[in-house]
Amino acid sequence: MFRYIVDLPDGGKPTPKRKFRSTEPENYEVKVDKEELKQKLTPLxxxxxxxxxxxxxxxxxxxxxxxxxxxxxxxxDNILFKSGDKFDSGSGWPSFSDMAGQGTVKSKEDYSHGMLRTEVVCAKCGAHLGHVFNDGPKTTGLRYCINSACLNFKGEAKPGL
Structure with a gap:
């Protein structure tokens, strides 16, 4: 069995004793209505x-x-990642070496698929984003492997254009 456990800068360290879905209530700033989200989001x-x-x-x-x-x-619409931290990992998903700021994402244990991984969720609403692994660039050693479908990109205006 593979085990992927990542120590994150926010101090969130997974422990094998807890299950994937915690029985502790999740307190997120933004409460989501599943039916409204079905209307707002694409099926993917x-x-x-x-x-x-x-x-x-x-x-x-x-x-x-x-x-x-x-x-x-x-x-x-919580800021999650900056383009300066994006890199080509070859994994097939957008990869980032760091989060946009302290506490913009949270980590949770994920025991699905026969291994222990570290799930990444939006710290504001709890939306699943992807997973984080410890095989990233030397700057942080982390690779946030994120689904494009979970992201909105807002480009920066270029002067003179």
């Missing part, structure tokens, strides 16, 4: 953010994007 966005689904590798809108800007949660 809903599946990824609310049902912990994933998009096919190399099929996401932002996998190869190299523009300057920021990536936001498709559910609540």
């Amino acid at each position: 966005q809903y599946s990824c953010t609310q049902e912990k689904g994933t998009e096919r590798a190399f099929a996401g809108e932002y996998t190869d994007l190299k523009d300057d800007g920021n990536f936001y949660c498709v559910v609540c």
